[in-house]
Amino acid sequence: MIMHPAVISLFVGSVLVCLMVLYSARYGATILTRWDLRSGSELQLTLERKTYLISTIMSYVFVFQLFSLFLFIFTADKLSTLFTGAMCAAGTLNVNNFGYPTMVLKVINFILGGMWLVLNHADNRAFDYPLIKKKYLLLMAIAPFVIAETIVQGAYFLNLKAHVITSCCGSLFSTEGEGIQAGLAGFPVIPMKILFYGAMGLTCLAGLYFYIKGRATGVFFSLMSIVTFGVSVAALISFISVYFYELPTHHCPFCILQGEYHYAGYPLYLALLCGAVGGTGVGTLFPFRKIESLKDAIPLIQKRLTLMTLLSYLLFTAVTTGAIIFTDFRLDGY
Amino acid sequence: MAWIEKQRNILDFALSSLVRRWGKNLALVMVYTVIVFVLASILFMTHSIKREASLILRGSxxxxxxxxxxxxxxxxxxxxxxxxxxxxxxxxxxxxxxxxxxxxxxxxxxxxxxxxxxxxxxxxxxxxxxxxxxxxxxxxxxxxxxxxxxxxxxxxxxxxxxxxxxxxxxxxxxxxxxxxxxxxxxxxxxxxxxxxxxxxxxxxxxxxxxxxxxxxxxxxxLRDEILRTYDAIFDWRSGLLIVVFTGAILAFSIFSWDKATSLSFEEKKEMGVLKAVGWETSEVIAMKSWEGIVVSLTSFLLGVILAYMHVFFGSSILFMPVLKGWSVLYPHFKLVPYVDPYQLAALFFLTVVPYTAATIIPSWRAAIIDPDSVMRL
Known part of the structure; x- marks a missing residue:
């Protein structure tokens, strides 16, 4: 294990988040089995009060999760000097088998946390807790992921031993390598560009239509926003990053987080994450539009979430397109 | 807009309630500041020494x-x-x-x-x-x-x-x-x-x-090997110091838990009045959260500024021997000021997260107080 201050703080943070989620899940289990709104028993009163506590805890968990995702990538980047062959986060995450799973789990947990908060927000709009059981069912589903993240991250840090030779980002994301990342990097640029702009355009059109007319394209928009999230990450590795680095062989998705590239990665990834949370939120709320006490609230929330996703994705597209247009670098012929 | 206006009013109330109990809150801020100060000093110092070493070795x-x-x-x-x-x-x-x-x-x-x-x-x-x-x-x-x-x-x-x-x-x-x-x-x-x-x-x-x-x-x-070893050694030393101070962080969390739990009669009554005049539980929790944010930010900023002065103007007299090692002819040198957002993020996780985690449940407890039960006292 490497006793780096940031490693210790990530460790402490994830254990705390895990404990907070477990605490909430414990009451979630009671709510799932014992919740009865018609009852005036002491247990029911306690549970009703506990729901306030749990929504507060989950809001904090969500914020901490976002922080820890970026701190994790940043730490991996900083630690790269300790490993021969690793030049940035890409190499450090590849030192053992737990690096990339930790990062993926962090992203998943962030999106799941966002979904829970959307559900919670909608539930609070109604007077009769219509979504209470669904909400806590989701919480029970989130808990194992959060525990898994803590364990996998712990395993990752415990198995870090300095000086292990790893592939650097230049070889891991180079066009000659094998594996998913290398497959993305080797994807022809023109089809990838078409795919990216097509998916973005379709999502935004569907979103806009849904925002103005309501109904109809909502489910499609929600699904497309998730697809677009994946396509955008792929596009980032395949060609967007290349424009930022002005180097046709460099496909690393982490180096754009660094100061040399004006920290451009932060707004880009934040926009993508916000877009994904908004889009999945819209989809999560769809089955509950018919509930009597939520009939007015849900369409309004969905509209706001749609707007958030649209703005986020447009920001992402604007920044990347700007970078592509205003650089002297040309990728033609690759 | 209405939401922002509401939060502004809650924040306003939270600030005035903090000032009303300034003695208790000052004690909390002081302890909090010391914790942030110690950890920030360690982080800043390690980082600067590492930078210094790499600058020197660049020409070797x-x-x-x-x-x-x-x-x-x-x-x-x-x-x-x-x-x-x-x-x-x-x-x-x-x-x-x-x-x-x-x-x-x-x-x-x-x-x-x-x-x-x-x-x-x-x-x-x-x-x-x-x-x-x-x-x-x-x-x-x-x-x-x-x-x-x-x-x-x-x-x-x-x-x-x-x-x-x-x-x-x-x-x-x-x-x-x-x-x-x-x-x-x-x-x-x-x-x-x-x-x-x-x-x-x-x-x-x-x-x-x-x-x-x-x-x-x-x-x-290889020069890179030397650099890597320096990095590893300084990281290890600062990590070790932080582990030593984990006890202090834990004590601080318990302290803040205790402060947040032990509401005075006045505070309980205040909560009761708030609930009686129509504040919702979630609003009282929001007020408590704002209180926590104000205390955390104040202490965090104070601690970081003090640590900055300690390390870069005061040659970090308190911890230097542990971090740089010791020798009869130890060099006198001033570190070049350098702070990056990354160190602040690590610091945030070591201080603000434990504090927040320790105070969530007590503030919720305060927020669910029944108005009639406290006002009858």
Missing amino acids: PEIVVQRILAGRHDLTPGRYIEKLAKIPGVREVKGRLWGYYYEPSTGANYTMIVTDEHRENVGTIAIGAGVARSSDVREGDMIPFRSSDGSYVSFEVTGVLTPESELVASDVIEVSERDFRSLFAMPEGYFTDLTLKVRNRKEVVVVADKIRRLLPDTRPI
Whole structure:
């Protein structure tokens, strides 16, 4: 294990988040089995009060999760000097088998946390807790992921031993390598560009239509926003990053987080994450539009979430397109 | 907009309620600030020392070759220079002469070194600032040295090395090649070790591999390896310090938990009144959260500013011995101020997250107080 201050703080943070989620899940289990709104028993009163506590805890968990995702990538980047062959986060995450799973789990947990908060927000709009059981069912589903993240991250840090030779980002994301990342990097640029702009355009059109007319394209928009999230990450590795680095062989998705590239990665990834949370939120709320006490609230929330996703994705597209247009670098012929 | 306006009003109320109980909150902020200060000092210091080390090493040769005899560092024969110079990609090979000299009167170890500038200046030396301080000599003074055959030789100090180089050159004495060989009775044609400059940075590893094959009794040490080791050592030291202070963080969390739990009668009554005039539970929780945010931000900023002053203006007098190690001739140096968002994020996780986690449940407890039960008291 490497006793780096940031490693210790990530460790402490994830254990705390895990404990907070477990605490909430414990009451979630009671709510799932014992919740009865018609009852005036002491247990029911306690549970009703506990729901306030749990929504507060989950809001904090969500914020901490976002922080820890970026701190994790940043730490991996900083630690790269300790490993021969690793030049940035890409190499450090590849030192053992737990690096990339930790990062993926962090992203998943962030999106799941966002979904829970959307559900919670909608539930609070109604007077009769219509979504209470669904909400806590989701919480029970989130808990194992959060525990898994803590364990996998712990395993990752415990198995870090300095000086292990790893592939650097230049070889891991180079066009000659094998594996998913290398497959993305080797994807022809023109089809990838078409795919990216097509998916973005379709999502935004569907979103806009849904925002103005309501109904109809909502489910499609929600699904497309998730697809677009994946396509955008792929596009980032395949060609967007290349424009930022002005180097046709460099496909690393982490180096754009660094100061040399004006920290451009932060707004880009934040926009993508916000877009994904908004889009999945819209989809999560769809089955509950018919509930009597939520009939007015849900369409309004969905509209706001749609707007958030649209703005986020447009920001992402604007920044990347700007970078592509205003650089002297040309990728033609690759 | 209405939401922002509402939060603004809640924040306004939270601030006034903090001021009303200023004694209790001041104690909390002080303890919190101390915790942030200690951890921030450790982080800033480690980072700056690492930066300093990497800046210094940037100008050093890419590869150092040492001869190994029975696992120990031995003198390197001069003929190795020609052999190494023939490796393609190697720009320059030089023999280095250096060693340690123990001075019983001051109890310090000096590093004697033959530099290019001083190679021919027989009978004179240039000394580092640390040497000048410890033995109280100035330019023009004579310093006696005990040579390996027991006789004493005196050298004239012709210069004191500039303070900018103090981190590396504090204990250095520059001496001429002839004086060095006679002082330590080192045979002609032998060097302490060899340094190599490599034209292309990417070829360093390949060159090192060739050296190992060409001269199996030597050990090539790469500059990057030295840097990596420095990084690992300083990270390890600061990590260790932080682990030591984990106890303090834990104590602080318990302290803040206790502060948040033990509501005075007045506070309970206040909560009751708020609920009675129509505040919802979620709004009281929001107010408590704002209180927490205000306390955290104030302490965090105060702690970071104090740590900044401590490390960069006060030479981090409190923790320096642990982090940099100790020695009689330790260099005096001021660290170059440097703080990045990354350190602040790590600090945030070590302080604000535990504090917040410890106070969530107590603030919720305060928020669910029944108005009638407290107001009846």
